[in-house]
Amino acid sequence: MLRAGLPFALPGMRVGLLGGSFDPAHPGHVHITEEALRRFGLDRVWWLVSPGNPLKPQGPAPLKERIATARNIMQNPAVHVTGVEVALGTRMTADTIAGLQRLYPRVRFVWLMGADNLVQFDRWDRWSEIAGRVPLGIVARPGWRMPARFSRTARILWRNRIPEGKAMQLADHAPPAWCMINVPMSKQSSTAIRALQRKVAKKD
Template identity: 50%
Template sequence: MTRKIPLQSFGSLRVATPTCLPGQRIGVMGGTFNPPHDGHRIAAEAALKRLHLDQIWWLITPGNPLKSRDGLTPLDHRMKLVSPFARGPRMKITGFERELGTRYTAGTLAFLKRRYPAVRFVWIMGADNLATFDRWQHWREIAKTMPIAVVDRPGWRHAGLASPAAHALSRYRLPESEAASLADQKPPAWVLLTIRLSGLSSTALRGAAPALPG
């Protein structure tokens, strides 16, 4: 039986998102970005171009429910760190999940679709996320809510494509040559984007960085 996604705070006017217009094509790239790095920038710029998007929203999340919060720097600090990587007027930085009151992607995407029914959203995630997508809360509902662009990451293509979620959604996968039409597709629909890969990772960068002052 499909579980219903809770909607308790979805109409709240206090949840401020970037400005968008009906008919726009907007990619939502969520993550902790702890810290952001050039690989994130490459992924965002490739998605903007290849998916023919009007905007990319860098959605900085309060925390990943599947990961420890140890070493997670404050949300406002991470939003500032993203700024040098989110280049150009079509890149928007937002942390609205804090006001929305959810850390779960299913609730976030349901909120966006409810508030902006005429906007064509695309959820953007890495191939590493696809590898564990079946562990996400309401992952099947996520796939039914928005088209998904899976961005290749070093060492994760095989694991992502061999994952339970990729197998379950295999008949909805578009050829990469049709990536520009993804935002126009009725979900479920997804595509794997091959991009110039960066070996950088947030985990490695945290290990090399000095601790922040308390």
């Protein structure tokens, strides 16, 4: 029986996991999520709204506030917004994925991230364990396609790259496996939105 606060998934489902602070969630998140659903052949995507990002110096807005904003902007019924790390009692991505795999042993998870995150992926806690647990679905973002392709992670895992033309099969591959898709991208970012909010607040 699943713990309260965890989403439902049937055995065999292909579920993409998109983690982040979502501070705040914006149309760019919606865009890459819906592209990932379509291009990687996923049944669901779960937004994992994190309590905080250890790679970011400043703390995010309260978790409940970020989840509420995310649920308001993401209207696709195939996407579930959740504070799953609180329900699991985890903080690091490797622990979160391990916890989900224990609870959903027959679900085929894919870790989703932007190409900018692939560039710094080797700085993540136990990044090689993450890559060994689930396939990685990389969504290209403006200005990050070439840096991602030549990143340290991409060089180490170059033998495990799945061609973009076979992106629909990514969830079927045993990890390590990764695929980067190029899509028309929104240039919106949470950082830019927060900066605009601060600017407006100062004027008020």
